[in-house]
Amino acid sequence: MPPQPAAAAAPWRALFLSGLEKSSASSFTLSTIAHAPGKPAVPRARTVEFRGFFPKPASSLHHSAIDALKAQNIGLNPEVYESDLFSITTDARMGKVGQIGGSSNGEGDEAVEGVFWFDEGVKTQWRVRGRGVTVGSGKEEDAGRERRVQERIFRRMRLREGADGVSEEVKGWEWERQVATYFASHTPAMRGSYKNPTPGTPRSQNPSNPEWKLNQKVEDLRDPVARENFRVLVILPEEVETLDLSNPEDVRRTRWTFIEDGEAGRWQEIEMWP
Numbered sequence: 622m623p624p625q626p627a628a629a630a631a632p633w634r635a636l637f638l639s640g641l642e643k644s645s646a647s648s649f650t651l652s653t654i655a656h657a658p659g660k661p662a663v664p665r666a667r668t669v670e671f672r673g674f675f676p677k678p679a680s681s682l683h684h685s686a687i688d689a690l691k692a693q694n695i696g697l698n699p700e701v702y703e704s705d706l707f708s709i710t711t712d713a714r715m716g717k718v719g720q721i722g723g724s725s726n727g728e729g730d731e732a733v734e735g736v737f738w739f740d741e742g743v744k745t746q747w748r749v750r751g752r753g754v755t756v757g758s759g760k761e762e763d764a765g766r767e768r769r770v771q772e773r774i775f776r777r778m779r780l781r782e783g784a785d786g787v788s789e790e791v792k793g794w795e796w797e798r799q800v801a802t803y804f805a806s807h808t809p810a811m812r813g814s815y816k817n818p819t820p821g822t823p824r825s826q827n828p829s830n831p832e833w834k835l836n837q838k839v840e841d842l843r844d845p846v847a848r849e850n851f852r853v854l855v856i857l858p859e860e861v862e863t864l865d866l867s868n869p870e871d872v873r874r875t876r877w878t879f880i881e882d883g884e885a886g887r888w889q890e891i892e893m894w895p
C-alpha cells in the first residue's frame with residue numbers, strides 16, 4: 622500500500638520550517654488530556670523537543686549515529702518518504718503516553734495540542750491540534766495496535782519528489798529501522814535515560830527492575846531494557862494555526878484545517894481576525 626506519490630506538502634509547512642530555523646527554537650509545549658475514573662478530565666502540559674517531521678532522515682544524524690546504525694547491521698532507511706506529521710521521542714512510562722492511549726493497557730484520549738513560540742525575528746505562535754499516537758513497542762500484546770498506528774501514519778506519508786513508489790529502494794523502508802534511527806539520534810547518555818527508574822515514581826521507592834538506574838550510557842541500539850521504554854510519538858495534525866505578531870499594526874491569524882478527502886486529504890485555509 623504505497624502512499625499517494627502525488628500528495629503535496631501542507632501549505633503551512635515551508636512557513637513553519639522557516640520560522641523554526643530563524644528562531645532557533647527546538648522545543649514546544651505539548652498538551653494532552655488526562656482521564657481518571659470518577660474524576661473530571663484535566664489538561665496536562667509539558668515541554669518536549671521537536672524531532673522534525675516524520676520520518677527523521679538518517680542523513681540528519683550525527684556521523685557517529687550513522688556509523689552505529691551501519692556497524693550494528695540496522696542500516697539506514699532510504700530517504701524516500703516525508704510527511705507533515707510532527708515527531709517527538711518519549712518514554713512509554715511517562716504520563717503523556719498513557720494519556721494518549723499509547724501504553725499497553727490503556728484506552729486514552731488521543732487529542733493533543735502542541736504550541737510553539739518562534740520569538741527571535743519571527744514573533745509567531747503556532748498551535749498544532751490533532752491526534753497523538755506512538756510507535757516503537759516491540760511487545761507482542763501491542764502488535765495489533767502498533768500495526769494500526771503504522772497504517773494511520775502511513776496514510777499521511779508521501780513519496781519524496783523523485784522517489785519511485787514501486788522501486789526496490791522504497792520497498793526496503795522499514796518501521797523498526799525508523800524507530801532505531803530516532804533512538805540512534807540521541808546521545809548514548811540520552812539513550813541511557815530510557816533505563817532510568819520509572820519517571821514520576823517516588824525516589825524513596827526502589828526501582829522494580831534492578832537494571833533501571835540513573836546515568837547509564839547505551840551504545841547498543843537494540844538494548845532491550847532501553848528500547849522497551851523508547852517510543853516515537855507522532856502528531857497527526859488536524860488543525861494548524863498561526864498568530865503572527867511580527868507587525869503589531871497588522872497582526873495575522875491563519876488557520877489550516879485538514880480535510881480527509883480521498884486518499885491524500887487536503888488543507889483548507891482561512892484568515893481570521895486575530
Ligand SMILES: Cc1cc2nc3c(=O)[nH]c(=O)nc-3n(C[C@H](O)[C@H](O)[C@H](O)COP(=O)(O)O)c2cc1C
Pocket residue numbers: 648665666667668669670671709710711712715716717718820821
Ligand atoms: C527543554 C526540555 C525538553 C524536553 N524534551 C522532552 C522530550 O522530547 N520528550 C519527553 O518525553 N520529555 C521531554 N522533556 C521532559 C518533559 O517536559 C516532562 O517532564 C516529561 O516528559 C514527563 O512528562 P509526562 O509525565 O507528562 O509525560 C523535556 C523537558 C525540557 C525542560
